[in-house]
Amino acid sequence: MYGGGNVFETMKATALGDEDPVKLAEFEARIDRGEKIEPTDWMPQLYRKQLIRMIEQHAHSEIIGALPEGTWITRAPGFKRKLALMAKVQDEVGHGQLLYSAAETLGKSRESMLDDLVSGKSKYSNIFNYPAFTWADSCFISWLVDAGAIVNQVANSKGSYGPYCRALERICAEESFHLKYGHHCVIHLATGTKKQREMMQAAVNRWWAPMMHFFGPSDKISVHSEILMRWKVKMASNDACRQQFLDMYVPKIWELGLTIPDDKLQKNPETGEWEFTEPDWDEFKRVINGDGPCNKERLAVRKIAEERGRWVRKALLAPKSKYVTPLA
Amino acid sequence: MALDSLDPRVNRLDISEDSLSTLVAKGNLDQFETYEAFVQVKDSKPFEHVGPVHAPNEEMAFLFAKEQYSRRGMFCNALCVIKTENIKASHFTDNGQDVYDTLHTEASGEEKESFELFHLMKRGKQHKYAGHVMARDYDDALAAAKTLYQGVKPVFNIWVVKSEDILSTDEEDRDIWETLKEKQYREAIDYRAQDKIKAFKEAQSAQA
Ligand SMILES: [Fe+2]
């Protein structure tokens, strides 16, 4: 899974001034022809930097996202749900592996990405800084957070960087299981006993605000986002992703007799756009900068895993070997 | 004060603020060496590059590759791994130009060592197994491959590997792929629920 609303580095329009104009033109022509950029191709520094940042954030989101759901594996109701959730969480960690490798082809080592995650220097999807209180929260995540992630991932899989697109194709193939499994879990609760329905409704109420934050604030029309779109680094605006998510999933939530805690939420029949209460972007910023209910715990768990596994990695280290970047 | 979590497993870790104060940056190769994995989806298809894994040795790389690239959602008939540093890549060509057309050295004809070749036939796709040659060294293997494997369609990039550097599935271990069938719960198809939704909606409208 994956959060949208990537935090891109701010840049000046002059940042391209140092690039070789001929090579830049060839690079852009390749993208315009719909061809992929491969690791050994020439690329502008800015393209490399923004892609590393984006793919790395995506990778971190996969492995941190495994934590709130992983919490529920041992307490999932019944053997079958336990097996399925375990398989899903294992998938998510596998997605992290694929993405770290894709980012590595751009020249940042996995070691330094993991360092930057634990030190807080790089971000991950904000939504995983919220706790999964009940089993129903875990069901919400499996269905709807994954659904949101799929909207982003499908868009990004049409991007310009070859290794990222190929990783995303594999990831999207697995996501269809997550989505169906999550939907199945939510249907079970929403059509169940009064108690089960209440549990599910409470989870929807808790997760709706983070879900709206998930796609990130409205993109400002800037030189910056214009270049990222032209280079097919960013494939759809945050607003477009949010609209697509609402369009696909609000009716599916409503048909289960669940309500959404936003009385302004409705589809404008004239514009075809969803209208909603403006999400609280101050909260979004506060949480992304470290002050959410679970930021500390997520990083602490990650860090303790790193520390406790260090002796194993050290024991396995081949002292004479050298680091080689993955090929593709 | 120990971290207070909703997750009993996290509480059992008994993480305290000061136990986390020092952050040691990861050393070189903490995440191990890089290997490339290749999968054959069925007997009649060539091995195709699927992606990298990090592992402390070849056997572990094979295991990780099996988990990463064949655990489900795709068919797998055979798998192999090659240490990335043992793959020699040619340069890339463009605009329909065949890499083989840019190679002008004659093959030595020496049959010193056995090499395998992988071709990239389309940008954005992955390298596929093309064939085997006997040659003196990597460059010589490319030259030898030119006579044997240059086809009508252009090749945009070539990987050359010594046959001995490839760790591949044993024929007798084929049954390692068979566990996949029992794991229906990992497939989307196992989660059909349309009937339940329909029944729920009917019950709702009967009530109203
Ligand atoms: Fe997922």
Ligand SMILES: [Fe+2]
């Ligand atoms: Fe995922």
